[in-house]
Amino acid sequence: MAEEKTKTKVKGKKVEKKGKKVRTGRKHEKTATYKFYEVKGSELVRKKKACPRCGPGTWLASHKGRLYCGRCNYTLFGKKE
Numbered sequence: 493m494a495e496e497k498t499k500t501k502v503k504g505k506k507v508e509k510k511g512k513k514v515r516t517g518r519k520h521e522k523t524a525t526y527k528f529y530e531v532k533g534s535e536l537v538r539k540k541k542a543c544p545r546c547g548p549g550t551w552l553a554s555h556k557g558r559l560y561c562g563r564c565n566y567t568l569f570g571k572k573e
Contacts, residue, residue: 528551530537543550543561552559552568559568 540551542548545564545566557570
């Protein structure tokens with residue numbers, strides 16, 4: 493039976509090839525840790541605030557009007573003006 497199935501295929505059938513998929517959206521970049529620190533004199537100063545729940549090493553992301561930790565979902569809202 494396997495031989496019959498191969499014989500029934502149509503030979504010479506044209507198959508349209510699809511091109512390469514074009515990627516949409518933003519290009520992901522690795523986290524640049526050098527942007528989190530600043531050198532003042534002979535000291536390293538952290539630019540971003542650390543998460544109070546997770547401890548040092550986990551940074552709070554700065555959004556419009558709030559700071560957010562992606563690890564523990566801690567949110568610190570800014571002052572209302």
